[in-house]
Amino acid sequence: MRFRHTALAVAAIAAFSTNLAWADAAAAKKWIDTEFQPSTLSKDQQAAEMKWFIDAAAKLKAKGINEISVVSETIDTHVYESKTLAKAFEEITGIKVKHDLIQEGDVVEKLQTSMQSGKSIYDGWITDSDLIGTHYRYGKVMNLTDYMAGKGKEWTNPGIDIKDFIGTSFTTAPDGKLYQLPDQQFANLYWFRADLFARQDLKDKFKAKYGYDLGVPQNWSAYEDIAEFFTDDVKTIDGKPIYGHMDYGKKDPSLGWRFTDAWLSMAGTADIGIPNGKPVDEWGIRASADGCNPQGASVSRGGATNSPAAVYALTKYIDWMKKYSPKEAIGMTFGEAGPVPAQGQIAQQIFWYTAFTAGMIKPGLPVVNADGTPKWRMAPGPNGPYWKQGMQNGYQDVGSWTFFAKHDADRTAAAWLYAQFVTAKTTSLKKTIVGLTPIRESDIQSKAMTDMAPKLGGLVEFYRSPARVAWTPTGTNVPDYPKLAQLWWQNVAQAVTAEKTPQQAMDNLAEQMDQVMARLERAGMDRCPPKLNPKGDPNKYLSDKAAPWKKLANEKPKGETIAYEQLLNAWKAGRVR
Numbered sequence: 001m002r003f004r005h006t007a008l009a010v011a012a013i014a015a016f017s018t019n020l021a022w023a024d025a026a027a028a029k030k031w032i033d034t035e036f037q038p039s040t041l042s043k044d045q046q047a048a049e050m051k052w053f054i055d056a057a058a059k060l061k062a063k064g065i066n067e068i069s070v071v072s073e074t075i076d077t078h079v080y081e082s083k084t085l086a087k088a089f090e091e092i093t094g095i096k097v098k099h100d101l102i103q104e105g106d107v108v109e110k111l112q113t114s115m116q117s118g119k120s121i122y123d124g125w126i127t128d129s130d131l132i133g134t135h136y137r138y139g140k141v142m143n144l145t146d147y148m149a150g151k152g153k154e155w156t157n158p159g160i161d162i163k164d165f166i167g168t169s170f171t172t173a174p175d176g177k178l179y180q181l182p183d184q185q186f187a188n189l190y191w192f193r194a195d196l197f198a199r200q201d202l203k204d205k206f207k208a209k210y211g212y213d214l215g216v217p218q219n220w221s222a223y224e225d226i227a228e229f230f231t232d233d234v235k236t237i238d239g240k241p242i243y244g245h246m247d248y249g250k251k252d253p254s255l256g257w258r259f260t261d262a263w264l265s266m267a268g269t270a271d272i273g274i275p276n277g278k279p280v281d282e283w284g285i286r287a288s289a290d291g292c293n294p295q296g297a298s299v300s301r302g303g304a305t306n307s308p309a310a311v312y313a314l315t316k317y318i319d320w321m322k323k324y325s326p327k328e329a330i331g332m333t334f335g336e337a338g339p340v341p342a343q344g345q346i347a348q349q350i351f352w353y354t355a356f357t358a359g360m361i362k363p364g365l366p367v368v369n370a371d372g373t374p375k376w377r378m379a380p381g382p383n384g385p386y387w388k389q390g391m392q393n394g395y396q397d398v399g400s401w402t403f404f405a406k407h408d409a410d411r412t413a414a415a416w417l418y419a420q421f422v423t424a425k426t427t428s429l430k431k432t433i434v435g436l437t438p439i440r441e442s443d444i445q446s447k448a449m450t451d452m453a454p455k456l457g458g459l460v461e462f463y464r465s466p467a468r469v470a471w472t473p474t475g476t477n478v479p480d481y482p483k484l485a486q487l488w489w490q491n492v493a494q495a496v497t498a499e500k501t502p503q504q505a506m507d508n509l510a511e512q513m514d515q516v517m518a519r520l521e522r523a524g525m526d527r528c529p530p531k532l533n534p535k536g537d538p539n540k541y542l543s544d545k546a547a548p549w550k551k552l553a554n555e556k557p558k559g560e561t562i563a564y565e566q567l568l569n570a571w572k573a574g575r576v577r
Contacts, residue, residue, distance in 0.1 A: 024054045029092040032426070034544055036449040037090065039429050040440075046426040049159050050092055053421060057093035060414050067096040067545070072126035072399065072533050073104040077184040077435030078356055085431070087423045097418050104128075105253055115140050121403035124415030126183050129170045130260070130474035134481045135180070136173035139526030142403040142412070146176040155413040155560045156421045164425075164440045166463075167398040170473045173230055174291045174528065180400030181424055187471040188261055188395040189462065190223075190382060191352035192216065193367070194564060195375040196242075202234065203269035209233070215561030217382040220267070220316060223350055227324035237345075245324035246337065246346045247317070249496045254334030256489035258317070258351065260474060262395035266350075267313035269304050269385025271421040271547040275392065276475030280304050280547035282392055283484075284510065285517075287477040289512060292528040294517055298510035299538040299548045304394030305510035306503070307542070308551035309386035314495055314502040316384075320350075321496075328497065338388040341376070342367055350381055355397070357436045357459055377564055378458040382577065385555050393470035394429055397438075435476050438463055458568070465571030477519055479530055489511045 012261045028050035032043055039046055047197060067390040073080040076324060079119030082099035092097045100111075100122075111127055114120045115138060148156045154311070162168060167182035197214055206214035210225050217223040229236025234242055247256065264270070268276025269284060279295075280286045286295045303311060312485030321329055329337060331370050337357055341349055360376065361368060367375045381394045401419035403412050421427065433452065435511035436459060438444050446461045453460035463469060487509055495505035517530040542550045562577070570577050 007058070011272055017097070017348075021229070021304070022077075024092055024094065028054065029506055031092060032086045033218055034085065036426050038094055038433075038446070039245065039426055040442045040446050049157065049424060049426045052159070053089075053093055053282075053424075055094050056417055057414070059154075059158050059411055063409050063410050065169055065414045066093065067098065068123040069098040069100065070124040070415055070418060071100040071102060071107060071110065071122045072183075073107050074101040075184070075355060075399075075435070076438045076439070077431060078126065079432045081422045081433060086183070086418075088427075089421050090420055091480060092104065095414055095417070095419070097487055097516065101181070101242075107122040110481050118406065118476075120407045122413045122415075123403075123407065123418055125402045126399045127402045128315050128473065129180055129182070129400045130478070130485075131169065131402075131481045132173060132179060133474075133476040133478045135402065136175070136476065137479050137527050137529065140404055140406075141179055142182060143173075143175075143177045143179055144403075144406040146436040147403075147416075151409065151434065152413065152416060155216065155416050155538040157424065159425060159444075160420055161425070161440075163478060164442050165423075166441055166444070167400070169397075170396070170398045170475075171467075174476055176281070179253070180402050181419055181423065182398050182400045182439045184435060185396055185398040185439055186355040187397075187462065187468065188351060188353050188381070189378045189471075190216065190348070190350055190380060191374055191378050192287050192347075192348040193378040196237065196347055197564075201496070205229075205233065210559060212559055213462050213561055213563070215563050216379045216567055217348075218560040218562055219382050219557065220350075220435055221556050222383045222561050223348070223382045224316075224320065224556070225559045226348055226447055227320060231324040234347075238285060240345055241326075242347055243324060243326055243349050245320050246340055246349045247321040247325050248332040248334055248337035248350065249318075249321055249493075250333050250336075251489065251493035251496070252333045253486070253489050255492055255496075256487075257334060257483055259314075259488050260473075260485055261351075261397075262392060263317065264304075264310050264391045266381055266387070267309050267316070267384030268389060268391060268397055269307060269309040269313060269547065269563065272388055272390040273392075274390070274470060275472035277392060277547060280474060281475050281477040283410060283478055283513075284310055284475040284548075285513070286533070286547075291476055293354060294477055294530040295533045296517070297513035297553055299541055300531040300535045301514060302541045302548070303514075304548035305513060307548035309547075309549050310506050311502050312555055313384065313493065314387065314506060318496055352378070353397070354378060354459055354462075355437065357456060360457070361455055372455055374455065374457040376457055378462065378469075379564060380462075380559050385523075385552055386549050391470075392472050395466070395470075396471040400475050412563055417561070422515060459573050461568055467571060467577075470482065479517060479525065479528075483516050483520075484513055487516070 027377035086097040171180035188399040265282030286302045298304040491509040494500040
């Protein structure tokens with residue numbers, strides 16, 4: 001009798017399992033038909049990829065893993081993941097995902113807490129690749145290269161195609177291993193009102209005053225001339241004030257991003273070298289020749305944080321904001337300033353994130369034409385007078401999947417499945433269309449992106465061009481991003497309020513950075529800790545051959561511009577400019 005009941009139970013379980021597998025496949029088909037379009041895969045290929053996820057998840061559910069929790073900052077791409085893709089993952093695999101959306105600063109704070117306690121609050125994290133130097137040195141974060149080949153091999157999608165990801169150079173540590181998987185990325189570019197730049201009356205007026213054509217500025221001199229022209233000469237468009245610049249200056253953590261996101265490298269503070277200057281990076285931190293050990297930020301230790309180029313960059317930031325942007329700008333945060341250009345009274349912005357694209361193309365905005373095409377365009381940012389060919393051109397944000405090495409292996413595996421699911425070829429093109437933060441070469445080159453290009457103001461052309469590799473996140477010279485990043489906004493704010501001169505503010509910042517790195521050196525790190533150079537005469541390091549660069553006799557050379565169409569043609573021909 002007992003045997004009969006057992007046999008019936010086994011049969012019932014088998015039938016239930018078969019039905020469950022069928023339901024999962026049906027769920028996959030539903031999502032493929034209704035949500036995961038367009039895709040660079042055919043529907044049959046998508047179904048095959050989803051079958052792999054179903055089978056992998058079944059093994060983890062058999063081990064008791066039915067729910068995981070992950071976290072990311074709040075941007076459109078992650079909202080789509082949290083609200084739509086997490087639901088799809090649960091219906092298709094049977095594993096529930098609690099995908100928390102919190103502010104970027106809170107993500108970093110929770111990550112720090114987890115690193116200090118040794119216990120990860122979440123099963124998976126989307127953290128900026130700016131933390132790559134931190135993750136590598138503390139040894140708390142899992143090395144994905146070894147995981148995919150070893151313990152995580154059975155949980156790694158055979159169709160993951162790592163070479164198709166465009167941001168892996170930014171998530172690779174000095175040991176050549178991948179520590180984070182890119183989930184979304186966006187660049188910091190130049191934004192301008194192409195409709196105003198095309199007006200013959202304004203072109204004639206500009207050329208008469210400055211002696212060269214109104215166009216996309218190639219250097220900071222031209223940017224400054226254009227800012228002055230619109231603010232002081234044009235003054236109004238259609239009865240409303242027009243400003244030649246937009247920025248933000250409130251004493252707030254977001255003020256730091258304005259600078260750590262490569263403002264100094266745009267001026268030319270760092271050494272030549274991609275993705276970041278070698279041996280001196282865009283934060284002004286010098287590292288050993290192998291990129292392993294940070295050696296100092298101040299010029300007296302061979303760094304460039306308080307070098308002439310860095311002081312010039314801070315000076316221009318303050319001057320332009322006070323002279324050419326709306327008077328409210330100085331009291332705004334990053335979040336408050338972001339939507340302002342869409343309101344129609346800004347002619348150009350040197351420091352504009354492509355993450356704002358979706359908010360710039362909404363029908364009915366003053367910066368959108370009746371046919372839905374934008375009145376504005378994006379282009380490579382202009383370079384400061386210290387900048388040289390081969391240097392980093394600007395910043396790129398790459399939010400990337402990150403996992404703790406000593407976290408529960410099965411929960412990590414399930415979170416790794418979800419990370420692969422939201423970046424898989426089945427789902428990634430639709431996610432790119434929603435959030436406009438592309439991560440795969442195959443998506444960028446797709447017909448869907450070609451069709452969207454006319455409404456995206458240059459986004460597709462930029463990501464298809466060789467130019468994109470010169471826009472890079474914070475690099476591996478930065479040994480502890482959370483500790484060092486917070487020093488920036490506090491010091492910059494004192495220059496904005498004129499409590500300190502730009503030179504004094506940067507001197508103080510460089511000294512504080514050296515103090516933090518000295519503490520890290522004393523405390524020790526798992527790999528590549530700072531080894532500070534002794535303080536010496538700054539003149540020993542200042543040079544016209546390498547960073548830190550000597551002060552230029554002329555920091556405002558003649559302005560140079562280029563026609564936007566000429567720039568697009570250069571991109572299509574495979575050139576940066």
